[in-house]
Amino acid sequence: MYLPKVAFICVHNSCRSQIAEALGKALAGDAFASFSAGTEMRPHINRDAVRLLKQLYGIDMEETQRPKLLSDIPPSDIVVTMGCNVVCPYLPCQHREDWGLSDPTGKSDEEFVVVIREIESKLMNLAERVRGGLIST
Numbered sequence: 001m002y003l004p005k006v007a008f009i010c011v012h013n014s015c016r017s018q019i020a021e022a023l024g025k026a027l028a029g030d031a032f033a034s035f036s037a038g039t040e041m042r043p044h045i046n047r048d049a050v051r052l053l054k055q056l057y058g059i060d061m062e063e064t065q066r067p068k069l070l071s072d073i074p075p076s077d078i079v080v081t082m083g084c085n086v087v088c089p090y091l092p093c094q095h096r097e098d099w100g101l102s103d104p105t106g107k108s109d110e111e112f113v114v115v116i117r118e119i120e121s122k123l124m125n126l127a128e129r130v131r132g133g134l135i136s137t
Contacts, residue, residue: 004130004137006032007076007091013038013067015046016082016101020119022053022061027120028127035073042067046105048112056116077137080126094137097126 006024010017017036024034045061053059070091079093083100099122104112129135 004032004077004094004135005074006034006078006080006126007073007093008034008036008080008082009070009091010036010038010082012040012042013069014042014044015049015103015105016115016119018045018061018065018067019049019053019116020080020082020123021065022059023057023116023120023123024127025064026057026059028123028130031127031130032078035068035076036065037068037070037073039070041069048104048109049116052109052112052116056113078126078130078135095135 008017008020008024013036017038021034021036024032028034045065045067050061053061076091076093078095079091081096081098083098083102099119101115101118104115126135130137
């Protein structure tokens with residue numbers, strides 16, 4: 001069975017897009033294959049994101065993920081931008097959406113968790129739409 005490829009895109013590929021990739025693999029791996037990338041790259045994944053995903057979901061992003069550029073991921077069927085208030089380069093895809101997420105970097109754990117839960121909710125909604133055939137790939 002073919003699994004559509006979903007690319008979660010953010011400027012630095014260090015926080016929101018990495019969280020979406022990790023949760024996508026853990027919670028929606030039956031619906032699509034998850035990747036993340038950025039237009040620029042930080043040397044490591046956001047430490048608060050790593051700590052909170054480990055605490056909330058038991059996921060260690062540092063074991064399975066690294067910051068990547070757009071050129072480092074395969075062509076994608078679905079492109080999801082995180083809401084970075086920048087124009088992302090054009091990536092060919094069958095479906096595109098922007099999640100409009102605020103950047104939790106440097107904010108309190110409570111604010112960070114709100115964004116993580118919002119990513120989880122949007123991710124599960126995307127998975128249901130893919131499973132239900134509402135998004136053609």
